[in-house]
Amino acid sequence: MGAGRYSALSLLRGALGGHRHWGRAWRAGEPRGPYDVIVIGGGGHGLATAYYLAKDHGIRRVAVIEKGWIGGGNTGRNTTIVRSNYRQPQLQRLLEYSLKLWHGLSDELNYNVMFSPRGALFLGHSDADMARLAERGDALIAMGIDADLIDRDAVARLVPLFDMGRDARWPIEGGLIQRRGGTARHDAVAWGFARAADNLGVDIIENCEVTGFLREGNRVTGVRTTRGDIAAGRTGICVAGNSGHVAGLAGLKLPIESHTLQAWVTEPVKPMIDTVVMSQTLHCYFSQSDKGGIVGGGDPDFFPSYAQRGAPIRLEDSIAQAISLVPALSRLRMVRSWAGVTDMSFDGSPIIGETPLDGLYLNGGWCYGGFKATPGSGRLYAHLLATGQSHPIAAPFDLARFAQGRTIDEAGAGPMPQNR
Amino acid sequence: MLLIPCPHCGPRIQEEFAYERSADSVVRLDDAPDVAMTALFSRANLRGEEAEIWVHAQGCGQWLRLTRDRMSHAIRSVEPL
Numbered sequence: 001m002g003a004g005r006y007s008a009l010s011l012l013r014g015a016l017g018g019h020r021h022w023g024r025a026w027r028a029g030e031p032r033g034p035y036d037v038i039v040i041g042g043g044g045h046g047l048a049t050a051y052y053l054a055k056d057h058g059i060r061r062v063a064v065i066e067k068g069w070i071g072g073g074n075t076g077r078n079t080t081i082v083r084s085n086y087r088q089p090q091l092q093r094l095l096e097y098s099l100k101l102w103h104g105l106s107d108e109l110n111y112n113v114m115f116s117p118r119g120a121l122f123l124g125h126s127d128a129d130m131a132r133l134a135e136r137g138d139a140l141i142a143m144g145i146d147a148d149l150i151d152r153d154a155v156a157r158l159v160p161l162f163d164m165g166r167d168a169r170w171p172i173e174g175g176l177i178q179r180r181g182g183t184a185r186h187d188a189v190a191w192g193f194a195r196a197a198d199n200l201g202v203d204i205i206e207n208c209e210v211t212g213f214l215r216e217g218n219r220v221t222g223v224r225t226t227r228g229d230i231a232a233g234r235t236g237i238c239v240a241g242n243s244g245h246v247a248g249l250a251g252l253k254l255p256i257e258s259h260t261l262q263a264w265v266t267e268p269v270k271p272m273i274d275t276v277v278m279s280q281t282l283h284c285y286f287s288q289s290d291k292g293g294i295v296g297g298g299d300p301d302f303f304p305s306y307a308q309r310g311a312p313i314r315l316e317d318s319i320a321q322a323i324s325l326v327p328a329l330s331r332l333r334m335v336r337s338w339a340g341v342t343d344m345s346f347d348g349s350p351i352i353g354e355t356p357l358d359g360l361y362l363n364g365g366w367c368y369g370g371f372k373a374t375p376g377s378g379r380l381y382a383h384l385l386a387t388g389q390s391h392p393i394a395a396p397f398d399l400a401r402f403a404q405g406r407t408i409d410e411a412g413a414g415p416m417p418q419n420r
Numbered sequence: 421m422l423l424i425p426c427p428h429c430g431p432r433i434q435e436e437f438a439y440e441r442s443a444d445s446v447v448r449l450d451d452a453p454d455v456a457m458t459a460l461f462s463r464a465n466l467r468g469e470e471a472e473i474w475v476h477a478q479g480c481g482q483w484l485r486l487t488r489d490r491m492s493h494a495i496r497s498v499e500p501l
């Protein structure tokens with residue numbers, strides 16, 4: 001199991017030996033059911049779920065079943081923004097729970113997830129924007145979540161490269177910053193959880209696609225996979241953009257539609273933007289990765305797709321807006337763009353709860369914002385899968401809320417995923 | 421990017437069109453509450469072909485029924501609604 005505990009000493013020892021002693025960080029798991037719990041999907045959320053099942057609940061017979069390689073889905077495609085400054089109290093509680101876990105995660109996992117609380121800044125472009133940001137900031141502070149409303153000059157000091165001209169395409173009037181927010185290294189999150197879960201005995205089974213469910217009446221008793229049938233006491237779906245497809249294998253229809261979201265990155269340059277910049281008036285956000293590339297994104301493609309490729313027009317929109325905010329970006333070469341399939345729920349909030357089938361649970365509907373929730377989502381889902389009961393923080397996010405009129409609609413957009 | 425053959429205007433770029441909903445999820449005024457709830461909130465969301473309702477918003481304004489593969493993006497048929 002890897003090279004034991006990682007430490008400064010193990011690095012030093014590695015240096016002396018030419019770094020040849022590093023072993024695999026987790027075993028290549030083989031199916032050896034029956035399991036107490038099977039988690040379908042080896043993204044950040046699925047791996048975190050498995051880790052907390054073993055760590056918090058002492059459940060060791062756990063398998064993560066991944067159709068490709070771990071972290072190859074949205075975990076490895078997202079723009080890594082971590083924050084908790086949402087509007088709806090239920091989302092504030094959920095994401096603040098997660099943000100607190102981010103702050104100790106590298107120690108918890110003995111793996112550097114490169115969490116970098118460099119601040120997450122929302123820009124205001126008008127008096128109306130500033131009033132809205134002030135209102136949001138007050139609501140956050142009342143919840144005990146940090147929020148600083150800052151003026152034009154403070155924004156200019158934070159990011160000196162902003163076009164602060166009064167005649168700028170999008171004049172900047174101020175902003176709202178969450179200083180405890182920031183970014184993390186996406187792959188490291190998957191790998192860190194995988195290694196820590198493996199150390200606790202979890203089987204991580206890659207190249208194994210779930211193709212159906214084992215059933216006894218209304219009870220799900222395991223999964224059919226490309227590597228054979230595997231039995232389990234409880235089964236948890238955790239497949240992000242494929243939630244609709246996998247739930248469909250069990251005959252369920254969800255309040256979820258799969259849409260494309262794209263992102264882009266420039267060539268690496270010296271530090272030029274040291275905070276996360278977002279504008280909800282525009283549809284554009286960007287930050288600088290530790291490697292130096294400016295990573296950004298914008299709107300989704302607005303229609304259902306599982307294709308993992310998007311239309312250039314959406315990239316053009318967000319890049320044009322980014323350049324209007326920071327004109328110096330126009331001098332950089334774009335090196336790559338890519339797309340992920342996001343599970344757009346019908347109120348914009350995630351679903352963590354039981355399904356109409358016994359023994360089958362769902363964690364999905366994270367839309368374009370689930371990376372920030374990775375440790376919290378995993379821990380709360382583990383609680384559900386271990387006990388059969390929802391943790392109070394996760395309880396409002398059950399599947400039944402749609403039929404019962406308890407939607408948690410941050411954007412106030414109604415059941416139209418293409419409108420958020 | 422999709423090239424959508426509008427029955428009225430001919431082939432036009434996707435950007436002129438707006439996706440509305442899957443064709444099996446239209447809510448009718450006289451639907452029973454449970455039928456309306458299902459139409460509002462549950463989707464087959466197939467990783468394959470589905471019929472969808474689109475509108476040629478930046479063109480002729482015609483509502484369309486598009487049958488389209490959500491994996492390959494191939495458009496099988498477009499009919500006026």
Ligand SMILES: Cc1cc2nc3c(=O)[nH]c(=O)nc-3n(C[C@H](O)[C@H](O)[C@H](O)COP(=O)(O)OP(=O)(O)OC[C@H]3O[C@@H](n4cnc5c(N)ncnc54)[C@H](O)[C@@H]3O)c2cc1C
Pocket residue numbers: 040041042043044045046065066067068069070071072073074075076077078079080081082208209210211238239240241242246261262263297338339340341342366367368369370371372373
């Ligand atoms: C371009 C882009 C930018 C984003 N930016 C941000 C951001 O800045 N901040 C933020 O908080 N969120 C962001 N998100 C959203 C975030 O990435 C997702 O909400 C989150 O990663 C989803 O959870 P996950 O990590 O478990 O998903 P994934 O990593 O997608 O994991 C799901 C796994 O399930 C596997 N799977 C699917 N079907 C099967 C099957 N049948 N059998 C076995 N395995 C299967 C997949 O292969 C995949 O590995 C972004 C998303 C995209 C696409």
